[in-house]
Amino acid sequence: MFRDDLLKGKKILITGGGTGLGKAMGRRYLELGAELVIFGRREEVLAETAREHSAETGGTVSYHRCDIRDPQAVDDMMEAIWAEGPLDILVNNAAGNFLAKAEELSPNAINAVLGIVLQGSAYCTLAAGKRWIAAGREGNVLSIVTTYAWTGSAYVLPSAMAKAGVLAMTQSLAVEWGPKGIRLNAIAPGPFPTEGAWSRLVPNKDLAEEFETRPPLGRPGRHDELAQLAVFLVADECGYINGECVTIDGGDWLKGAGQFSFLHRMSDADWDKMRPKRK
Ligand code: HXC
Ligand code: NAP
Numbered sequence: 001m002f003r004d005d006l007l008k009g010k011k012i013l014i015t016g017g018g019t020g021l022g023k024a025m026g027r028r029y030l031e032l033g034a035e036l037v038i039f040g041r042r043e044e045v046l047a048e049t050a051r052e053h054s055a056e057t058g059g060t061v062s063y064h065r066c067d068i069r070d071p072q073a074v075d076d077m078m079e080a081i082w083a084e085g086p087l088d089i090l091v092n093n094a095a096g097n098f099l100a101k102a103e104e105l106s107p108n109a110i111n112a113v114l115g116i117v118l119q120g121s122a123y124c125t126l127a128a129g130k131r132w133i134a135a136g137r138e139g140n141v142l143s144i145v146t147t148y149a150w151t152g153s154a155y156v157l158p159s160a161m162a163k164a165g166v167l168a169m170t171q172s173l174a175v176e177w178g179p180k181g182i183r184l185n186a187i188a189p190g191p192f193p194t195e196g197a198w199s200r201l202v203p204n205k206d207l208a209e210e211f212e213t214r215p216p217l218g219r220p221g222r223h224d225e226l227a228q229l230a231v232f233l234v235a236d237e238c239g240y241i242n243g244e245c246v247t248i249d250g251g252d253w254l255k256g257a258g259q260f261s262f263l264h265r266m267s268d269a270d271w272d273k274m275r276p277k278r279k
Helices: 021-029 041-056 073-083 107-135 157-180 194-199 205-213 225-236 250-258 259-264 268-278
Strands: 011-015 037-041 062-066 091-093 139-144 182-189 244-248
Touching: 011 021, 011 107, 021 037, 021 041, 021 194, 037 041, 041 062, 041 091, 062 073, 062 091, 062 182, 073 107, 107 139, 107 157, 139 157, 157 182, 157 225, 182 225, 225 244, 244 250, 250 259
Parallel strands: 011 037, 011 091, 037 062, 091 139, 139 182, 182 244
Antiparallel strands: none
């Protein structure tokens, strides 16, 4: 289904599309014929990504400096986008995160992450949704969450709270807006090295190595793998998938959850030695 014109005629907005996974998804969308709009707070980063994308794909890319924590700014930017033609697909990808012990978080620290991930995703989704509904148009929202949206995670409390909320938004609106022709899905990535995430979450080399090799597949994800899934879920060919969250983590979270997963440390000799005892 990944033919060159799969997304021709589709206008796609990716929040946080100037860096990391947002940039990788944007590039793939352009390769498959989409028109791309990216949001972020740093204009020079957006401009450079837009330049790179156009040079590499020949596609149409525009960008808007927009802090998605500001609902008025989000609405103004959506208005500016719609003035040049309606959007077809929104990708809620922008995020903020850092490692911290929960008891040391200030109110501002909590608000900084919830504001970007939870409120920001809601503002963008509602700003697009109300325009789709008013015009009687079909719409499509893909949100990038994490596997700890349902497991929770120590040391990233505001992010875990916010991602759980974005998943709940996806499931809630999939039902409420399904009858209006708007579908919403999510992707839960495992470890995908990016400058933004690695500098904040695994800044030391040993931690990074453990994080990257822990998945049962023994490696981190590749950006192109995530980008293909992001294409698959927004394509019209997948029009019956609604309210779903697809995990792409090499089996990482299941390994963390399985009670006996820790036995991967045992060698074959250890297993043989234990044979008489485990009958
Ligand atoms: C405790 C911290 C902190 C830390 C910041 N704060 N870092 N508190 N531990 N490590 C506190 C600050 O002291 C301040 O509180 C408050 O948070 C806001 O900080 P600012 O720097 O003023 O905020 P701002 O400039 O708005 O930046 C937001 C940010 C920043 C979230 C703090 O990191 C950011 O811009 N991030 C965007 C990109 C990003 O995070 N990418 C990674 C996504 S990765 P006080 O009280 O002092 O004012 C991801 C992966 C998930 O989500 C899963 C991985 C597998
Ligand atoms: P990243 O490069 O840091 O991406 C975050 C993007 O969000 C940046 O482009 C940033 O741009 C933008 N952003 C942050 N605050 C914003 C705001 N207030 N308004 C507008 N844009 C804002 O990190 P990444 O690793 O690619 O993460 C992308 C997504 O994948 C996130 O949702 C993250 O939670 C998710 N994810 C990543 C991993 C991983 O292993 N990398 C794993 C699970 C989930 P500006 O700073 O210029 O605004």
